[in-house]
Amino acid sequence: MPEQSEREGRSDGRSVEPPGLRLTGVTTVIDDSPVLHRLGLDVPAGEITVLMGPSGAGKTTLVRHLVGLLEPDRGTVEVGGRNVWEASPAGLREIRNGMGVLLGGSSLFDSSLFSSMTAFENLEYSLKHHGVGEAERDRRAMARLQEMALDDVAAQRPEAMPAHARRRLGLARALVTDSPALILDDIDVCLDAAHSHRILAALASWRERTHGTLLLTTHNIGLARELGDHLAILANGRIIATGSAAELLNGVETNEQFDHRFQISDFLGPPRIEDVRADDETSRRGLRVTFDPAMVRAAAIGIVVVTLVVMTLTLAHLI
Template identity: 55%
Template structure:
């Protein structure tokens, strides 16, 4: 019998997400400028755009990893960069994420834990009873054909399995808001079909809000309730995929429609800097999100282990070198 979805924690119903006049400057380049995006509650919103256009940067703003230089990011009406530690922890408990970027999927899993432990750890952090964790974790692993690899460490997995593990970890929490970046990168057609099924099942099972980035027209048409196109640092089109992609049958069609026909071009650095200066928070307002205590302990344990190994090697090799 299929498991019931994890019951939402108090106050954690499927939220909407809004980015308003978001401006982001990285390495003296205006990546996003006056960007506005609305992600409706309980819907699947797909974000598309050329490589390097800022999709992962936008995702990092939503999950609290990167503060924009200007503008606001709200989840369920709450400005996450103006949240108290308690408010942010409540938001974070209702958020599942798979991150992309230069080092795909590895940032979304713990390398020191087995495939199964990566999922059960997430469930433990959510307070799922111990007798349910294994069953829920294995259900997601079977869904993505990873159950026969449950005792393996992530570093021993092929690339496509690592990606599916990152996805399974993001889905296992049945989070009210799930954010999936570069969802189909590194997957062949067969594994992409499994991934699509898993994402649809999550949506049907929980009624959650989903924000997904992809390069693939077919995927966008398959799962999107709403589609947004990011080009030159801003959203240039948004709406139902049947309308936004009407007449777009190929990548070349996509480029002609959205990229090459956008005559505004990339935002100018001086304009973005001026906007960021105008939007800076007043003195005394803090945007610092709290650090996850569990991650602090993991980092400290790693430092201690490295120090112990270093001292042991020095002692076994004949002691410390003389300074004279």
């Protein structure tokens, strides 16, 4: 089978075992504003996890932590059990070489494309970097371009292409190495009506070839339901729900229904810089038992609400 030979024909010697991805206790502050606070997320090896949440919730920040582009202020980030931010430069290169990555955004730089290279050369370069032979490079590069309906612009540079074509080229570049882990941020830009079926088919083909680990971020409810083995909801700097995509999105068809189910239910509110500083102070004092200030506030509100309900029922009974 041709697709199977793609997987077995690599000459780089890398293991094809899919890695699990894990973030534990991650806190990130950018420009004195907390973006993530005590975030935890497990992405199971060999499965598809979809990450959803409102714009600005921190999805791209989370992805940049995983691929070694942005170090969190606190917490650990692991790929295949290896701490990304404690790895040596050589170790970090090895971790990155095991990933296919599409960064968020539609610009040339955000799509991780080389503007000085043609579409074909962008894909061939990635394969050459991974030690794939010339004949195999040519075949696989053209196969991925054809998947994305880009074979007719193989000789063009990205700057000559419309934004949606550049985005599909960025996706093709992420797929071409058949890495055991695939991280796709803001894939919605690729999903125009004319090409969405191609994107879904390409992801299915990648999964069949590699049986790899896939983490993708999206706002597309239908895509999350169709692709996701698992779903994680990110809001206000934390993961507020995880589980089966089919179960969590059952009955959710519109963005308004999604917002009502997940964002409104996150009554803890956005992370505050005061809470992050409180964590830092606790850490400096060496205390081992800590409490999330947001959780404490939520618990206090819950106690007050319950108390008022009990008092109301008691008074009604007495009357």
